[in-house]
Amino acid sequence: GGSFQDALLEGLNPQQRQAVLYRGPALLIIAGAGSGKTSVLTRRIAGLLATREAWPSQILAITFTNKAAAEMRERVQQLVGRQQAEGMWISTFHSACVRILRREAENFGFTKSFTIYDSADSKALIKRIIKELEADTFGITVSGAMNKISKLKNELSDVESYARGANFNDPGEVMFLQIFREYTKRLQSANAFDFDDLIGQTVYLFRAFPHVAALYQRRFRHILVDEYQDTNHAQYALIQELTRPVNQGDLPLDLQGKGHLDPASLTVVGDSDQSIYAFRGADIRNIVEFERDFPNSTTILLEQNYRSTQNILDAANSVISNNFDRKDKKLFTTIGSGEKIVGFTGYSGHDEAQFVADEITKLHDSGMAYKEIAVFYRTNAQTRALEDIFIRSALPYRVLGGTKFYERAEIKDAMSYLITVANPLDPMALRRIMNVPKRGIGPATEAALQNFADNNQTTLRDAMRNAQALGLGPKVTGAITGLALILDDVQATVDVPEGVAQAKPSDILKTLLDRTGFIEALRATRDPQDEARAENVEELLSVTKEFQKNNPDGTLLDFLTEVSLVAAADDLDDTSGTVSLMTLHTAKGLEYEAVFLTGIEEDLLPHRMSAGEPGGPAEERRLFYVGITRARQRLYLSLAMTRAQFGEVNVAMPSRYLQEIPPELIDWKQSPGDATSRNGTQPRALNARRGAFGAEGSLGTGASGFNGGFGGGFTGSGSGYENAGGPSATALARAARNAAKPKTEWANKITGTVRDNGDLTLAAGDRIRHVDFGDGRVSAVTGEGTKRVAEVHFDTAGRKRLLIKVAPIEKI
Ligand code: ATP
Ligand code: MG
Numbered sequence: 001g002g003s004f005q006d007a008l009l010e011g012l013n014p015q016q017r018q019a020v021l022y023r024g025p026a027l028l029i030i031a032g033a034g035s036g037k038t039s040v041l042t043r044r045i046a047g048l049l050a051t052r053e054a055w056p057s058q059i060l061a062i063t064f065t066n067k068a069a070a071e072m073r074e075r076v077q078q079l080v081g082r083q084q085a086e087g088m089w090i091s092t093f094h095s096a097c098v099r100i101l102r103r104e105a106e107n108f109g110f111t112k113s114f115t116i117y118d119s120a121d122s123k124a125l126i127k128r129i130i131k132e133l134e135a136d137t138f139g140i141t142v143s144g145a146m147n148k149i150s151k152l153k154n155e156l157s158d159v160e161s162y163a164r165g166a167n168f169n170d171p172g173e174v175m176f177l178q179i180f181r182e183y184t185k186r187l188q189s190a191n192a193f194d195f196d197d198l199i200g201q202t203v204y205l206f207r208a209f210p211h212v213a214a215l216y217q218r219r220f221r222h223i224l225v226d227e228y229q230d231t232n233h234a235q236y237a238l239i240q241e242l243t244r245p246v247n248q249g250d251l252p253l254d255l256q257g258k259g260h261l262d263p264a265s266l267t268v269v270g271d272s273d274q275s276i277y278a279f280r281g282a283d284i285r286n287i288v289e290f291e292r293d294f295p296n297s298t299t300i301l302l303e304q305n306y307r308s309t310q311n312i313l314d315a316a317n318s319v320i321s322n323n324f325d326r327k328d329k330k331l332f333t334t335i336g337s338g339e340k341i342v343g344f345t346g347y348s349g350h351d352e353a354q355f356v357a358d359e360i361t362k363l364h365d366s367g368m369a370y371k372e373i374a375v376f377y378r379t380n381a382q383t384r385a386l387e388d389i390f391i392r393s394a395l396p397y398r399v400l401g402g403t404k405f406y407e408r409a410e411i412k413d414a415m416s417y418l419i420t421v422a423n424p425l426d427p428m429a430l431r432r433i434m435n436v437p438k439r440g441i442g443p444a445t446e447a448a449l450q451n452f453a454d455n456n457q458t459t460l461r462d463a464m465r466n467a468q469a470l471g472l473g474p475k476v477t478g479a480i481t482g483l484a485l486i487l488d489d490v491q492a493t494v495d496v497p498e499g500v501a502q503a504k505p506s507d508i509l510k511t512l513l514d515r516t517g518f519i520e521a522l523r524a525t526r527d528p529q530d531e532a533r534a535e536n537v538e539e540l541l542s543v544t545k546e547f548q549k550n551n552p553d554g555t556l557l558d559f560l561t562e563v564s565l566v567a568a569a570d571d572l573d574d575t576s577g578t579v580s581l582m583t584l585h586t587a588k589g590l591e592y593e594a595v596f597l598t599g600i601e602e603d604l605l606p607h608r609m610s611a612g613e614p615g616g617p618a619e620e621r622r623l624f625y626v627g628i629t630r631a632r633q634r635l636y637l638s639l640a641m642t643r644a645q646f647g648e649v650n651v652a653m654p655s656r657y658l659q660e661i662p663p664e665l666i667d668w669k670q671s672p673g674d675a676t677s678r679n680g681t682q683p684r685a686l687n688a689r690r691g692a693f694g695a696e697g698s699l700g701t702g703a704s705g706f707n708g709g710f711g712g713g714f715t716g717s718g719s720g721y722e723n724a725g726g727p728s729a730t731a732l733a734r735a736a737r738n739a740a741k742p743k744t745e746w747a748n749k750i751t752g753t754v755r756d757n758g759d760l761t762l763a764a765g766d767r768i769r770h771v772d773f774g775d776g777r778v779s780a781v782t783g784e785g786t787k788r789v790a791e792v793h794f795d796t797a798g799r800k801r802l803l804i805k806v807a808p809i810e811k812i
Contacts, residue, residue, distance in 0.1 A: 352598060377599050
C-alpha cells in the first residue's frame with residue numbers, strides 16, 4: 001500500500017527514487033562508491049515483491065560475494081518480511097550456476113552429483129597431466145597452463161575453438177592444446193566442473209539446449225546484477241542468454257501460452273572506477289557498452305555519497321582523477337569534512353602493525369565497536385605481522401577470506417570421503433583418500449588399479465571392488481576391498497529409491513570417519529600437530545551438524561555445494577565483535593566506520609606484478625580508490641620503511657599514489673622523515689624519493705624536516721618520480737644495509753623468540769618492564785589461563801593491552 005511505498009522511498013534522493021521505481025526492459029545505474037547503488041538494488045527488489053509485481057521466485061539477484069548476498073537477503077527481508085523473501089535467488093554468479101547445473105547437468109552427460117574442483121584440485125589434475133605428457137620439457141608450467149585454461153574458459157573458448165586458431169608449427173602450443181584437451185576430457189569423465197566451468201558450462205547449456213534456456217528465461221522476470229563492472233565475458237554472456245525473449249515453442253507444452261514472454265527486465269549497477277578484476281578477465285567494456293547491448297535502456301547517475309566524510313571523499317576523488325580514460329564523476333557528501341586522514345610510517349611491518357593495534361585500541365576506548373573497524377592489505381602475506389601484534393595486544397580479530405579451513409589437508413581428506421560417496425566417478429577424490437588413514441596402498445598399487453580401470457574401461461572405484469583380479473598381496477588386496485566396501489555401504493544410504501529419505505550429511509561423515517578409523521589414526525600418532533588435525537576434523541563434523549540445523553532437508557549434495565562455494569569464494573565468518581582483516585579485493589562493496597590501509601608502498605600498491613601488465617598501475621590505483629572509499633569516518637594510511645617478505649628484508653618506498661592525495665588532508669603522525677631519526681643513519685634512497693614528495697610539499701608536517709636534506713634529486717621531470725629513473729644501485733645497497741639494522745634490533749625482538757609467560761602472576765599495581773615500551777604499571781588483569789590480558793600504563797608509551805602469555809615483559 002501507500003505507506004509501504006513511502007517507507008520504501010524514505011530518505012532517497014530523486015535519482016535513487018527513479019531507480020527504485022523504474023519499470024522497463026533495462027536499467028543501468030552508474031555511480032561512484034558509496035552513492036547507494038547496492039541500497040537501490042535492494043529496495044528495487046523489495047518494491048517488486050511488496051507490490052506483488054513479482055514473486056520471489058521470479059527474481060535473480062547477483063552479488064559479488066556470498067557475504068554480499070547474505071547482506072542483501074537480510075535487508076530485503078527487513079523491508080518485506082522473511083516469508084515474502086523466500087525462494088528468491090540472491091547469490092553469486094557461481095552459486096546461481098551450480099543450482100542450474102544441479103538441475104540440468106543430465107542434459108549433457110553429467111549427473112546432478114557432479115564434483116566442483118577448486119583451484120587446488122584443478123592444479124593437481126593439470127600437474128598430473130603435464131607429468132604424464134612430459135610437457136614440462138616444452139617449458140610449460142603448471143600455473144602457466146592453469147592460468148591460460150582459466151583465461152580461455154572466461155572467454156568461453158573451448159578446446160575446439162582454441163584448436164581452430166592454434167599455430168600448429170609451435171610445439172609448445174600443440175602441447176598446450178593437448179593438455180587442455182586432456183584436462184577437459186578428465187573433468188568430463190570424473191563428472192566434475194572446475195570453477196570457471198560453472199559459468200561457462202551454464203552458458204553452453206543454454207546455447208545448446210533452447211528448451212532448457214526457455215525455462216529460465218521464463219522463470220526469471222527480474223535480473224539484477226551488482227558490481228557489474230567486474231563481470232567477465234562468460235558472466236556477460238550468461239546475462240545475455242537469460243534476457244533473451246522467450247521462444248514459446250521451446251517451452252514444455254503445459255507452459256506454452258502461459259505467463260510472460262517478454263525478456264526479463266535487467267538492472268545492472270556498477271562503477272568503472274572500481275573495476276579491480278581485469279586480471280581475472282573482467283571486462284570494463286561490459287558496462288561501457290551496455291547502452292549498445294540494450295538499446296531501450298535507461299541510465300541513471302547517482303552523485304551523492306552517503307558513506308564518507310568530505311576529507312575521505314576528496315582523497316578518493318583526487319587519487320582516481322589520475323586515471324585516464326574515465327568520465328569524471330562529481331561525488332559530493334553532506335556529511336561534513338570530518339577528521340583528517342591519519343598517516344604513519346613505521347620502521348618495519350611490525351612497527352606499522354603496532355601502530356594499527358594502538359590506534360584500534362584508542363578507537364575502541366572512545367566507544368567504537370571492533371566490528372566497525374577493518375584493516376586492509378594488498379597481499380595475504382602482510383597478515384602475518386598484523387596477526388602477530390594483534391594476538392600480543394589481545395585484540396579480537398578475524399581474517400576474512402583467509403581462514404582457509406577448507407584448504408587444510410585433513411579437511412580436504414575428510415571432504416574427499418564425502419565427495420567420493422556423492423560422485424563415485426571422481427578419481428581425484430578417491431586417490432586422495434585411498435591411503436588415508438594409512439592402509440598400505442602405495443603409489444604402485446594405485447597405478448596398478450588405474451591401469452586395470454583403463455584396460456577394462458571402468459572406473460577406479462570399480463577397479464577397487466575387483467582388486468582380487470590384480471594379483472596383489474593378500475594384505476593390500478584386503479585393504480582395497482575393505483575400503484571399497486565401506487564406500488559402497490555408505491553410498492547405499494545416499495543412493496536411495498524415490499521417496500526414501502537419504503542419510504544426513506553429518507551421519508554420513510560420522511559413519512565414514514568411524515569405519516575408517518580416521519580420527520583415531522590421527523590421535524594414535526601422539527604428534528601434537530595430528531591432535532590439532534583431529535580437532536579440525538571434529539570441527540568439520542560440527543559444521544555438518546550446524547548445516548543440518550539450518551537446512552533440515554539438506555542433502556549431502558547441498559552440503560557439498562555450500563562448502564565448495566564458500567570455500568572457494570569467501571567465508572561467512574561471524575565478525576560481530578571482531579576487527580576484520582582482509583585484502584583490498586575482498587573489501588569491495590563493504591563499509592566500516594574506521595579503515596586502516598596498510599602497506600601503501602611501491603611493489604605492494606602498485607603490486608610488483610602489475611608493473612608489466614598493460615593497465616596494471618591504473619587497476620592498482622582503482623584498488624586504492626576502493627580501499628579509501630570503504631571508510632565512513634576515519635581513514636588511516638600506513639607504510640613501513642622496510643618490509644620482510646619471502647624471507648628477505650627489503651627497503652620499501654612510499655607508494656606513488658600517496659602523493660596523489662592533497663597533503664592538507666593527511667595528518668602524519670610519523671612521516672618517513674621522522675622515521676629516519678630512529679636508526680641514526682638516513683637511508684638515502686628513501687630520502688631521495690621523499691624529495692620527490694617534498695617538492696610538491698605533499699608528505700609530512702613541517703617538523704619532520706624531510707623537505708630539506710637530500711631531497712630534490714628526482715623531482716626534475718614532470719609529475720615526479722614516476723618518470724624519474726630511480727635511485728642508483730649503490731644508494732639502494734646502502735639503504736638496504738641501513739634498513740637491515742632496525743630489522744635485527746627491532747623486528748627480531750618481536751618475531752625472534754617464542755616466549756611463554758604463562759606462569760607469570762600479575763596483579764593491578766605491579767610494575768613491569770616491556771622490551772619495547774619500557775616500564776609501566778599494570779592497571780588491570782582480565783581473562784583466564786592462556787588468554788590472560790594485562791592492561792598496562794607505560795610511563796612513556798601510554799596505555800596498552802598485552803596478552804600476558806606471549807608479551808615480552810618481566811616484573812620489576
Ligand atoms: P559501493 O560502490 O562501495 O558498492 P554503493 O554505491 O553500493 O557503494 P551503498 O553501499 O548502497 O553504496 O550505500 C552506501 C551507504 O550509504 C550505505 O550505508 C547506505 O545505507 C547509505 N545510503 C545510501 N543511500 C542513502 C540515502 N538516500 N540516505 C541515507 N543513506 C543512504
Ligand atoms: Mg555496492
